[in-house]
Amino acid sequence: MSNDIKIKKRKNCPLCNAENSEISILMHDNWELVECSECSFVYMPEVPVYEMMKEEFAWEKNFSPSKDIKLSKKIRRSIKGLIKRNKLLFLLDKYIKEGQVLDIGCGSGVKFDDIPQKFIPFGIDISEKSAFEAKTNFEKRGGTAICAPATDVLKEYGKNKFKGAILRSYLEHEHHPFEVLDELKETLTSDGSIIIKVPNYASVNRSVRGKNWCGYRFPDHVNQFTPFTLTKMVKKAGYKIIKFNYLDKQITSDNMWMVAQPI
Ligand SMILES: [Zn+2]
Incomplete structure (x- = not known):
């Protein structure tokens, strides 16, 4: 961690709100991962401030595999990408009705290229570059995208706006995951559903790969969910x-995929 990185401290557990309940479980380049002794939620208590996520720590900038593994990774990622898109497509088609859909952590918005026109995409992303690209992509389909922390803008959408929301590879990045889920609920129609995908901290792969597990990404992945803690939140x-x-x-x-509906 270099000295010019601006840090924000999350004093309370993001899931149960307990104070001083953290037990250190891992250090990586001075970034700490802790587990809450009250509820077992795993998270980084110190995170880069949002302003830094806009550019310095934007995912697309931070993730640069070395050249020698680039080709094989590229092929692997395109196959994986196809499977993931199909999975998202399947869940959207099955659980979300035609209409406006909010994609939080939308990236550049290209995932909507394969998604039927009956879904009108709205997006939020913390990276300026990605949000701008998504805005261009989504406006072609009657939606739009903005660059902001989700907690700053969710209330502005008003009530009963979206038929669904996509939180794919997003909640693990979010400083306030509970607050986002809570506020998001208000923007959904009564028959709206959300689709969540996050890395599974309790996965067999993590046990096998240890510190080399792909779900560890410092300082991007500030929350680590297990089936238990995701369900609880x-x-x-x-x-x-x-x-x-x-x-x-x-x-x-x-990974874990979940579909949920406001009660
Ligand atoms: Zn807790």
């Missing part, structure tokens, strides 16, 4: 769980 925020796949049909899967 989603329920605490006022949702019922409609579908939850945490093995994703493969014992080696690193």
Whole structure:
């Protein structure tokens, strides 16, 4: 961690709000990962401030695999990307009705290229570059995107606006995951659903790969969910769980997919 990085301290556990309950479990380049002794939630108590996430720590900038593994990774990622898009497409089609959909952590918005036109995309992203690209992509379909922390803008959408929300590879980055889920609920229609995908901290892969597990990304992944803590947070925020796949049909899967609806 260099000295010019601006840090914000999360004093309370993001899930149960307990104070001084953290037990240190891992250090990486001076970034600490802790586990809450009250609820077992795993998180980084010190995170880069949002302003730094806009550029310095933007995911697309930080993630630069070395040249020798680039090609094989590229192929692997395109295959993986196809599977993930299909999974998202399947869940959208099954659980979300035609209309406006909010994609939090939307990236450049390209994932909507394969998604039927009946879904009108709105997006939020903390990276300026990604949000700008998403705005261009989404405006072609009648939606738009903005660059902001989700907690700053969710209330501005008003009530009953979205038929659904996508939180794919997003909650692990969010400084206030519970608050986002809580505020998001208000923007959804009564029959709205949310689709969540996060890395599974309790996955077999993490046990096997240890510190080299792909779900560790410092300082981007500020929260680490297990099936237990994800369920607990989603329920605490006022949702019922409609579908939850945490093995994703493969014992080696690193990810969890969940569909939930406001109660
Ligand atoms: Zn806790």
